[in-house]
Amino acid sequence: MAYSPHTDADRERMLSAVGVTSIDDLFADIPASVRATRFEVPPPLTEQEVRAELMRLAGRNALPRISFLGAGAYRHLVPSVVGEVIGRSEFSTSYTPYQPEVSQGTLQSIYEFQSLICELTGMEVASASHYDGATATAEAALMACRLTHRDRIAVSSAVNPQVRRVVETYCSGPGIEVVIVPADLRPGGSGLTGPDAAAQVLDAGFACLVAQQPNFFGGIEPMRELADAAHAVGAQLVAVVEPTSLALLEAPGDYGADIVAAEGQPLGIPLSYGGPYVGLMAARMESVRQMPGRLVGATSDARGRKGYVLTLQAREQHIRREKAASNICTNQALCALAATTYLTAVGPAGLREVADLSMIQARHLAAAIEAAGLGKRRFSAPYFAEVAVQLPDAARRHALLAQQGIVAGLLLEFEYPELGDTVLLAATELTRDEEIDAFVAALGATP
Amino acid sequence: MPPMYPDDLRYSREHEWVRVDGSQATIGITSFAADELGDIVFVELPDVGSRVTQFATFGVVESVKAVSDLYAPISGLVSEVNEALRQSPELLNSDPFTAGWIARVTISDAGELDALLDSAAYAELTAG
Numbered sequence: 001m002a003y004s005p006h007t008d009a010d011r012e013r014m015l016s017a018v019g020v021t022s023i024d025d026l027f028a029d030i031p032a033s034v035r036a037t038r039f040e041v042p043p044p045l046t047e048q049e050v051r052a053e054l055m056r057l058a059g060r061n062a063l064p065r066i067s068f069l070g071a072g073a074y075r076h077l078v079p080s081v082v083g084e085v086i087g088r089s090e091f092s093t094s095y096t097p098y099q100p101e102v103s104q105g106t107l108q109s110i111y112e113f114q115s116l117i118c119e120l121t122g123m124e125v126a127s128a129s130h131y132d133g134a135t136a137t138a139e140a141a142l143m144a145c146r147l148t149h150r151d152r153i154a155v156s157s158a159v160n161p162q163v164r165r166v167v168e169t170y171c172s173g174p175g176i177e178v179v180i181v182p183a184d185l186r187p188g189g190s191g192l193t194g195p196d197a198a199a200q201v202l203d204a205g206f207a208c209l210v211a212q213q214p215n216f217f218g219g220i221e222p223m224r225e226l227a228d229a230a231h232a233v234g235a236q237l238v239a240v241v242e243p244t245s246l247a248l249l250e251a252p253g254d255y256g257a258d259i260v261a262a263e264g265q266p267l268g269i270p271l272s273y274g275g276p277y278v279g280l281m282a283a284r285m286e287s288v289r290q291m292p293g294r295l296v297g298a299t300s301d302a303r304g305r306k307g308y309v310l311t312l313q314a315r316e317q318h319i320r321r322e323k324a325a326s327n328i329c330t331n332q333a334l335c336a337l338a339a340t341t342y343l344t345a346v347g348p349a350g351l352r353e354v355a356d357l358s359m360i361q362a363r364h365l366a367a368a369i370e371a372a373g374l375g376k377r378r379f380s381a382p383y384f385a386e387v388a389v390q391l392p393d394a395a396r397r398h399a400l401l402a403q404q405g406i407v408a409g410l411l412l413e414f415e416y417p418e419l420g421d422t423v424l425l426a427a428t429e430l431t432r433d434e435e436i437d438a439f440v441a442a443l444g445a446t447p
Numbered sequence: 448m449p450p451m452y453p454d455d456l457r458y459s460r461e462h463e464w465v466r467v468d469g470s471q472a473t474i475g476i477t478s479f480a481a482d483e484l485g486d487i488v489f490v491e492l493p494d495v496g497s498r499v500t501q502f503a504t505f506g507v508v509e510s511v512k513a514v515s516d517l518y519a520p521i522s523g524l525v526s527e528v529n530e531a532l533r534q535s536p537e538l539l540n541s542d543p544f545t546a547g548w549i550a551r552v553t554i555s556d557a558g559e560l561d562a563l564l565d566s567a568a569y570a571e572l573t574a575g
Contacts, residue, residue, distance in 0.1 A: 149494065289489065314489075314514040323507075323516075 061273075065405030066435045068365065070386050070426020071216070072133070072160050073277075074266045076244070076354060077430055078342065082268045085341045086334055097333065100310045106333065107308035110296040113340040120246045120343070121260045122253025123282035127293035129336040130279030130328070133263025134163045137210065137240050138170035139292045139326055140261040140281060144208035144236040146290045146325070147258075151176050152206045156193040156226075158183035158215035159240055161415040167210065181209070185418055191217045191379025191388065195225035202233045208259070212240040213249065217424060218362070218386030219379055220249070227256030243267050243280065243339075245384050247348070247355040252282075259283045268342025269335055278335035289315055292326030354429050358385035361427035361436070368440045375443075378422050386426040388412065391443070394421040400446045406439055451570065452477065453544055457560055458569035459502070461518040464544065465563065467554070472521050475548045476508065476539060479573045484510035487539045492528040493550055499525060501559045506549065508539065521559050523552030 006014075011023070020026060027035065045053065067075070086092065090105055097103045097110075110128045117126035130136040141153050153171065155164055157180050164178075171178050181201045183193045193211055202209060209230040213221050227237040239257035244266045246252075252260045264278040265271075283291050289312065297311030317324040346354065362385040369375045369389055378388040391397060394411060401408045409425035416422075427436075456464040462480035466473040481487065491507040499505040499519035506517040528550045532538060538547040564572065 289491070314509045320514055323514075 064402075064407045066439055067407040068409045068425040068427065068431070068439065069407045070428075071410045071424055072162065072263060073271055073274075074242075074244070074358075074385075074426060074428050075271055075430055076266050076268075076428050078268050078270055078338075079345045081345050082338050082341045086338050091334065091337055097310070101307075104308055107296050107310070109337050109340060110294075110331070110333065111298055111308050112344075113336045114296060116340060116343045117280050117282055120243060120251070121241070121257075121262075121280075121282045122251025123257070123260055124253070124285040125288050125291065125295070126280065126282040127291055128296055128331040129264070129333070129339075130261075130281055130293055131332055132275065132277040132279045133240070133261060133265075134160075134166035134279075135170075135328070136261040136263075136279030136281045137163050137238065138167045139279075139328070140238045140259040141167055141208060141210060142170060142174070142176070143259055143283070143287070143290050143292060143325070144238060145174075145176055147236065147287055148207040148234065150205055150207040150235070152179060153177070153208050153210060154179050154181050154198065154201045154206050154235075155210040156181045156183055156198070156212065156215070156221075157185070157416075158191065158193050158217060158219065158221070159210055159212040160216045163212075163240065176207075179206075183215070185379075185416065187378075189379060190381040191215070191219045192221050192381045193226060195222060195229045198226055198229040199232070202229060202235060204233050206230075206233060206235045208236040208238045210238040210240060213252070214242060214245055214384035214386065217379055217388045218383035218426075219381040220384060223250070223252070223257070224255040230258075231256065242384070244351065244355050244358065247351040248359070249384070258287070264335065264339045267339035268345075269338050276332065276335055278332040278339055280339075288312060290325055291315065292328065294329065294331045355385070357429035358427055358431075361385070361429070361431040362387055362425070364433065365425055365427050365431070365436050365439075368436050369443070372440050372444055374440065378419065385428065386424060388419070388422050388424050390422050392421060394423055397443065397446050398423065401439075401442055404442055406442055408439070408443070452479075452566040454566045456544070457520065457563035457565065458572075459518060459520040459563055460572065461502070461520075462573075463518060463520040465520040465560070466548075467557075467560065470554055471526065472523060472552050472554050473548050474520060474550050474552065475543055476517065477569070477573075478543045480515075481540045481543045481547075484508065484515065484539075485512045486510055487536045490532045490536045490539065490549065492532065493525045495525050495528055497525050499523060499550075499552055501562070508536075517549065519552075520563055521552065521554060521556075523555045525550050526553050527551040 097106045114126040168178050179201055181198045184190045198209055211221055211226045213223050215221050230237040236258035238259045239252040241262045243262050260282040262280040264280045295311050297309050301307045315325040316329040366387045375389045375391040378390045398408045398411055409423040412419040412422045412424055456466050458464050462477045464475050464477050487510045489509040493505045501522045502518055504516040505519045508515050529548050
């Protein structure tokens with residue numbers, strides 16, 4: 001397609017049509033103090049020079065030798081088939097389909113994704129994916145407000161703090177009040193969200209209770225009781241889940257979750273400094289018209305052949321304008337395809353194995369630290385693949401270990417001042433016994 | 448010949464009708480609105496017990512072509528909604544003035560009826 005730049009005459013005509021004399025007049029609303037006066041763009045480079053510069057920048061990435069950092073993003077094996085499938089030219093766009101029905105293959109892949117997420121969560125309908133787990137959670141909270149016509153939400157303090165901040169940002173615009181339900185973080189406490197604590201906060205003004213399973217500390221929350229506490233006041237339960245764990249834990253649809261949101265990164269998407277990731281969202285069919293995001297449906301054409309369509313688009317921005325279920329009417333198609341490929345490749349048994357091994361290695365890790373007398377578990381509740389461990393003088397030792405290329409998990413005191421000298425350690429199926437041994441040895445040698 | 452509309456109803460310029468029976472008013476959309484929308488696939492009904500305000504939105508109607516807000520032709524407290532529409536929204540197309548009623552409200556100000564059109568004025572509006 002030829003590129004036809006505007007001529008000066010074109011610009012003159014457009015400027016006079018809108019009643020201004022120069023392009024700069026169009027920016028008059030932006031205060032002069034924040035306007036860029038000049039742009040310092042470096043001179044052009046050759047391909048080799050660009051490559052060298054990018055390699056130099058990439059060399060500044062600090063890749064740890066051993067890492068137990070999780071806290072919402074997890075290092076899992078990504079089978080090669082994932083890269084092979086998402087690298088195919090028919091699929092290699094990260095963007096949502098426009099003129100969608102001509103892209104039957106793309107729509108089918110999204111339909112498969114939705115079906116897999118429904119199966120994993122035990123819910124009736126899943127959307128075509130969101131940007132990430134945090135925005136999916138925020139959208140779930142807004143959805144609960146629309147469904148209940150209420151404007152307060154309760155969020156457990158054991159929900160990932162970064163997710164909570166995104167929820168707060170989303171709620172600040174429409175004026176939705178966010179109330180924190182304190183989890184039991186006392187020394188020797190469970191580390192869980194108590195149904196009684198939730199019931200104390202909740203009343204008939206609340207749209208939902210947002211709880212995370214496993215919670216930010218890896219603990220297994222009493223989701224059924226939390227659902228009951230929410231439902232007792234007519235509020236919804238928004239369950240924020242980790243998808244791998246669903247191979248072992250009860251499905252949200254079975255414990256009474258009304259909306260499920262999740263970070264889909266563990267499903268075949270590599271860690272890459274924060275993204276791109278993919279948000280998962282699922283709900284009950286009765287709530288589908290308040291669900292945000294794209295939805296692919298299966299149907300048959302006039303000749304009875306199976307086909308896929310974007311369905312229920314009347315919820316979306318291009319039709320519903322300011323009353324749309326969300327101002328984000330797109331999806332993370334390529335990452336969703338990665339998740340679809342991953343789930344299809346590993347299958348139910350493979351996913352269960354991943355979850356089993358992650359759990360086993362987390363127990364091995366905690367036991368090795370305790371056996372060496374170096375620290376002890378901070379909370380008493382059963383946990384999945386992440387565990388909070390108390391370490392004397394944690395911040396200083398964390399920094400010293402980092403110098404040796406070992407990331408001793410996440411220091412919790414930055415997000416939870418009451419959890420000083422506590423690190424959150426994650427394990428996955430890729431955590432090797434030798435790494436645990438090396439970590440414990442290095443920790444012991446770093447008093 | 449312009450279309451005929453029931454004489455016992457009052458009409459809004461937003462194509463809703465209202466049938467008054469004592470303190471109760473039944474609300475729906477006109478055959479003109481239903482025809483313009485095309486096949487209606489979903490109606491979002493107001494909650495019983497909620498308050499609606501004349502000419503303000505109180506629900507949503509979705510057709511295969513478009514989504515439109517429903518504007519209350521009169522203010523009041525919603526006393527009943529047409530539950531049949533949840534399963535059979537097409538009643539709005541097939542029988543907009545009777546079986547396709549949307550909600551009943553307890554009228555808060557009967558004077559508001561003066562701001563509505565009679566069937567002849569509404570027929571003129573839609574003919575134009």
